[in-house]
Amino acid sequence: MRTIIVGSRQSALALTQTGQVIDDLKRLCAEHGFPFTFEVKKIVTKGDRILDVTLSKVGGKGLFVKEIEQAMLEREIDMAVHSMKDMPSELPKGLVNGAVPRRVDPRDCLITRSGQGLADLPSGARVGTSSLRRSSQLAALRPDLVIEPVRGNIDSRLRKLASGEYDAILLAAAGLTRMGWQDRVTAYLRPEECLPAVGQGALGIECRVEDNELRRLLSLYNDEETALTVAAERRFLGVLNGGCQVPIGAFATLESTLEDSVEKAAGSRSITLTGMVGTPDGAVILKESCIGTDPVQVGEETARRLIAKGAEKILAELRG
Numbered sequence: 001m002r003t004i005i006v007g008s009r010q011s012a013l014a015l016t017q018t019g020q021v022i023d024d025l026k027r028l029c030a031e032h033g034f035p036f037t038f039e040v041k042k043i044v045t046k047g048d049r050i051l052d053v054t055l056s057k058v059g060g061k062g063l064f065v066k067e068i069e070q071a072m073l074e075r076e077i078d079m080a081v082h083s084m085k086d087m088p089s090e091l092p093k094g095l096v097n098g099a100v101p102r103r104v105d106p107r108d109c110l111i112t113r114s115g116q117g118l119a120d121l122p123s124g125a126r127v128g129t130s131s132l133r134r135s136s137q138l139a140a141l142r143p144d145l146v147i148e149p150v151r152g153n154i155d156s157r158l159r160k161l162a163s164g165e166y167d168a169i170l171l172a173a174a175g176l177t178r179m180g181w182q183d184r185v186t187a188y189l190r191p192e193e194c195l196p197a198v199g200q201g202a203l204g205i206e207c208r209v210e211d212n213e214l215r216r217l218l219s220l221y222n223d224e225e226t227a228l229t230v231a232a233e234r235r236f237l238g239v240l241n242g243g244c245q246v247p248i249g250a251f252a253t254l255e256s257t258l259e260d261s262v263e264k265a266a267g268s269r270s271i272t273l274t275g276m277v278g279t280p281d282g283a284v285i286l287k288e289s290c291i292g293t294d295p296v297q298v299g300e301e302t303a304r305r306l307i308a309k310g311a312e313k314i315l316a317e318l319r320g
């Protein structure tokens, strides 16, 4: 028997999704005869310590994962569950993303105090979000709303909404669903209205490169469709050199046709990727779509088309 130590942040969402992954892995262990047990070890990250500052001002990628990766390299922990959208594009030497499990709902959603949908919110209603991607797209849809920053975990954001600090907030549906709070959702935003963050709704399972027995288990947990579509989105983000604090969105799907099984066997199902870059005030929203079978190519081509439209200029101005 080997005990796999799973590092996790202390937020309710991190602990919940870590627990859900462990449940899935235990099931796989039983089915395939892996001699593993699992134990959670809580870790406080830099991102958790600076909740009082606007994160976009602090900047830096991977604010939530650095300490966890350090602990993994030092063998204090063996694996960690990350939200794909918080995972940096480059992993440190010695670590690998061992599995991308099946993605849950990728959409953003609106939660309003009154129960009114986006179209019915009165002019001047205060909407809380600190995501430049969300504020850009929201301002384009409803320039008459007042967008205000909101920080904290999902639970504290919901409390701030309930206390009247905001009339509405925007959150990822995935986080709410994992917490079992999907009944709080007033309206789901279609990707055509608001493109999600790269990797939103997906998880990544990080472990050491040389941990072969754990990697064998994780490879059984990988979802090919999610891995492919998220790879295209992440390549797109990589070319634009963005982290999670930039007004960039992307969403990829894998075509499912009647010939699916035939094409799947041939490894040639096509990926459709839509990417966006916008100004924080929503005055300019650039969007492009691409189709192809290679996630790297699709991600790069979509980024290239957006750059040709002026995306680089918008991003350069934000970087200052």
Ligand SMILES: NCc1[nH]cc(CCC(=O)O)c1CC(=O)O
Pocket: 083, 084, 085, 086, 154, 170, 171, 172, 173, 174, 175, 199, 200, 201, 202
């Ligand atoms: N940026 C914070 C964050 N990182 C991951 C999630 C949950 C959604 C997911 O797993 O993609 C959230 C909350 C949110 O954006 O509402």
